[in-house]
Amino acid sequence: MFYHVKELQYHAKPERPDPVFARMLQEVIGGQWGEISVAMQYLFQGWNVRGNEKYRDLLLDTGTEELGHIEMLATMVARLLEGAPVPTLEEAAKDPVINAILGGMNPQHIIVSGLGAMPSDSNGRRWTADYIIASGNLLADFRMNLTAESQGRLQVARLYEMTDDRGVKDMLAWLLARDTMHQNQWYAAIKELEEKENIVVPSTFPRQLEHREVSHVLFNNSAGNQSAHGRWAHGPSMDGEGVFKYVEKPVPFAPKPKLNPAPPNIHNTPPEDC
Template identity: 35%
Template sequence: MFYHVKDLQFNARVSKPDPRFANLLLQQFGGPNGELKAAMQYFIQAFGAKEPYPDKYDMLMDIATEEFSHLEIVGATIQMLLSGVNGKLKDAADESEIMQIMGGKAAKENVIHEAMSNPHFLLESAGGPILTDSRGIPWSGTYVNANGDLTVDLRSNMGAESRAKIVYEYLMKFTDDPYVKETLKFLMTREVAHFQMFEAALETIQPNFPPGVLQADPRHSNTYFNMSTGAGFKGPWNEGESSKLGETWQFIEDPIAHVEATNGLIDQEIAGTDRTEALIAKINKDLSEERSQEVKEATTEGENQWSEYALSGDAKENSKSSGTRERRQRTATKRGKK
């Protein structure tokens, strides 16, 4: 149940109108890394977590709701940056006025350029935010990632928060309004906070690597193919031990010769790891049963309801009275049948 408080979570302000930056800010309103995408992604992911992971359901719903509040902050900022545009567009008697938005801030050619890159922004919204990115591409549900496995979804969310943060960083380079920068800094900082929340939630699910349930094939989980010619580089991604599985990286200097010698990797032997195919089969079986049982035990069969409502004193009394009336009616009906 959503309850809208009309005051913003953060007191968004602007020092002056700036239609051009308002257009850029649409990237975080209806863009692929924006606030609506984040809100919908966490909202959708939460449904599958409700029964097996009620604590993660609570977190996802809380963060999704906060993301909706951030969408409101971005929308309010866009609206303030467009202050006066709506009135200018309504003034049909003075066609040249809109071509000199905000007293000469944008010359006619700049307005034409903006219209060419995102015509819907001014031509259809008349000076209000719309669900597109800064180029006018409509928001799409395809931006949302929800795969039904929290070890996957939480990692997707960490990526989403990372991408949203860097967009805010870039946006701050295109405005000199200290108030707008203050708002963008707040929104950017909340991305950092959410990243840590998702990371912490992921660590409470063990084991959580690799993502999902099935384990990696030990023949191929620690091979690094030198796929380019010229100067090569070594690092913890291709030498020493792998970060999660603790296997020794096998550097394949000549991938073509290696593929030919192993019959297209079919005859690849296990090297640099203690993991065996028998061990992997056992882990797959045990973890599959564990995760399946986890969901089954948390799933209600037959009649079900999503919420348990805490009633106030008066509501409880009314509920009791209602229950008493229903019992009397059922008794009367039974007697009538006799």
């Protein structure tokens, strides 16, 4: 169960309106790697944890914090949109500054949300739960979490470079720091699980059931062998279960398939060469 306080985790106040940057900032609210993604991902993972209370708590701590990040960003976007011009377009076309704004802002910030933040990315595409995962396997999921914090921090860093507004930069500096922590924490949790299990997910599947003869082989399917010079092509494998091998000219292991004709009530094209 959740509680809310009206105060923000951190300041979200720009020096001045900037509707174009408001559009850009939407990427880290409702984009693939935005705050809605991490909030919902951590909460669903947390609710689905079976035992492992330590991890459940960590997930719910962080998911709950991320809800507050959506709130900070939504507040910032709403303030950046204040003073967005709604001149007639004709007037705008004549004024280079206004037309730069209108050309670069998201028209839905006027027409649909009335100067409010949206659950969308920087191109106006609405957030979808296709972005997230909760698989029940914590190592698999923590790797996704580390990925999300890496991609997210990368995007915040790029946005930081695109503005001179000290208020915006101050808030982004906060988010960068929190993403630093979150990368650190998932990294620590991953190490713990990898040491207990193995680096290969799922570690509970019996390795003798897989085709072990190709479990540590790099097939050179793209001509040129620059990839032969990496750690992944020689020496003991990272999982401690074998030795890396490089196959310069990979060949097929199975013959050309031929499918049987479909029954007539499917109305496919009958084979002429059968």
